[in-house]
Amino acid sequence: MSSLAGRCGIVTGGSSGIGFAIAESLAEAGAAVYSFSRSGAVKAEGVKSHPGVTHCKVDVCDYKQMTALVEKLGASGGIDFLINNAGVTIKQRAEDFADEDFAYIHQVNVNSVFKLSCLCFPWLKLSAYKGRIINITSMAAHLGFSEVVPYCSSKGAVLAMTRGLAVEWASDNITLNSIAPGWFPSQMNKQVMDAKRREKILARMPLHSFGNTADLGAMAAFLLSDNAKYITGQDFAVDGGALAFGF
Numbered sequence: 001m002s003s004l005a006g007r008c009g010i011v012t013g014g015s016s017g018i019g020f021a022i023a024e025s026l027a028e029a030g031a032a033v034y035s036f037s038r039s040g041a042v043k044a045e046g047v048k049s050h051p052g053v054t055h056c057k058v059d060v061c062d063y064k065q066m067t068a069l070v071e072k073l074g075a076s077g078g079i080d081f082l083i084n085n086a087g088v089t090i091k092q093r094a095e096d097f098a099d100e101d102f103a104y105i106h107q108v109n110v111n112s113v114f115k116l117s118c119l120c121f122p123w124l125k126l127s128a129y130k131g132r133i134i135n136i137t138s139m140a141a142h143l144g145f146s147e148v149v150p151y152c153s154s155k156g157a158v159l160a161m162t163r164g165l166a167v168e169w170a171s172d173n174i175t176l177n178s179i180a181p182g183w184f185p186s187q188m189n190k191q192v193m194d195a196k197r198r199e200k201i202l203a204r205m206p207l208h209s210f211g212n213t214a215d216l217g218a219m220a221a222f223l224l225s226d227n228a229k230y231i232t233g234q235d236f237a238v239d240g241g242a243l244a245f246g247f
Contacts, residue, residue, distance in 0.1 A: 004224055005030030007129055008077050010070075012036045012060055012116065013086030014053070016043040018136065018181060018213055022083055025217025026224065027052030034073055036060060036086070060086050060112040070119045079123035081132040081224050084113040084158075089151040102150045109154035114161060117176075124174050131174040132224050135162045137235055138180055142243055159235055166233035175232035177223050182239025184211040206241035 004026060011026070013019035014035030020042065023033045027050035035049070040057025042049055049055065058065050073079055088108045090101050117133055124131025140148065141155040159178060166176040183201050202208050219238055222228055237243045 003030045004221060007080040007224065008032040008034075008073070009079055009081030009083070009132075009224075010034050010036055010073070010116075010120070011083040011085060012112075015039045015041060015055065018184060018216055019083075019085040020044075020049075021213030022085060022217045022220045023053050024050050025214065025221050026081075026083075029221045029225075031081075031224070032077070036066075036069070060116060061107055063115055066112075066116055067119055070116070070123070074120075074123035078126060079120050079131075080127040080129050081134070082117060082120045082124065083134045083136070083220060084116060085136040086112065087136065087154075089148050091147050093147055094149045097150060105150045106154050106157070109151070110157045110161070113158055117165060121169070121172070121174070125169075125172045127173065129226070130229050131172075132228075133162075133165070133174065133176045134220055134223055135159075135176070135178040136181065137162070137178045139182055139237075139239060139242055141180060141235070142237075162235065163233045170232060175229070177228075177231060177233070178235045179216060179219055179223075180235050180237045180239065180243075181216055182211055182237070182242050184213050184216065204242055204245060205239070206245055209240065211238065211240060 011019055011023040011033055014023040015037035023035045027033045033053045035053050035055045036058045038059050040055050056069060058069055060066060086108060088105055090105060113135060135158050137159045138155040140152040141159040145152055162176050162178040215238055219236055
């Protein structure tokens with residue numbers, strides 16, 4: 001795998017879980033990574049980031065904040081990649097879902113992804129390495145899950161957006177792809193997984209185990225590398241075989 005030395009970019013939701021693992025993997029490969037999160041720091045107590053990761057306190061739904069920060073990063077060293085990972089969910093049956101909760105999930109998971117991609121566009125198209133955007137989708141973009149239907153809706157939208165922007169920006173020196181994680185240790189998964197659902201999830205995967213977030217970091221590093229310059233508009237499942245499982 002090619003080194004990412006010299007590349008500079010953004011990972012949203014990089015203070016914990018999948019975002020943290022991706023940011024660490026990219027930094028280990030030599031990239032300068034700016035981690036956007038509301039906390040602006042690593043959430044896990046006693047855990048330190050790679051020296052190549054700079055944590056920035058920013059709310060992805062605050063477009064004024066994001067605009068200023070993107071302009072600052074772009075002007076200081078350019079932006080070669082963007083990983084749209086920040087996301088939220090709420091567990092509730094569809095008929096009881098509050099309108100404001102539905103809107104909030106889509107604001108974070110969809111609207112902010114589109115906005116930040118557009119803010120980074122002028123810098124990504126100037127990248128000497130070919131600008132890259134990776135969106136984090138989900139099994140929920142492909143499969144139905146109960147009690148998180150708005151989350152399914154939001155991730156389906158991100159998958160469609162990835163393909164649309166991949167086509168629209170293909171002649172602008174930018175590729176767009178997405179990664180669909182299966183079940184990995186994360187705070188979001190803990191929100192929606194009780195013992196019964198855990199058992200069902202493990203039974204549904206051919207590998208019958210939860211994933212290691214380092215695998216997601218490795219996939220992201222590959223998609224940013226010189227080896228992936230001809231790949232765009234694709235969604236890569238890292239899911240223990242869940243999407244392949246039949247009946």
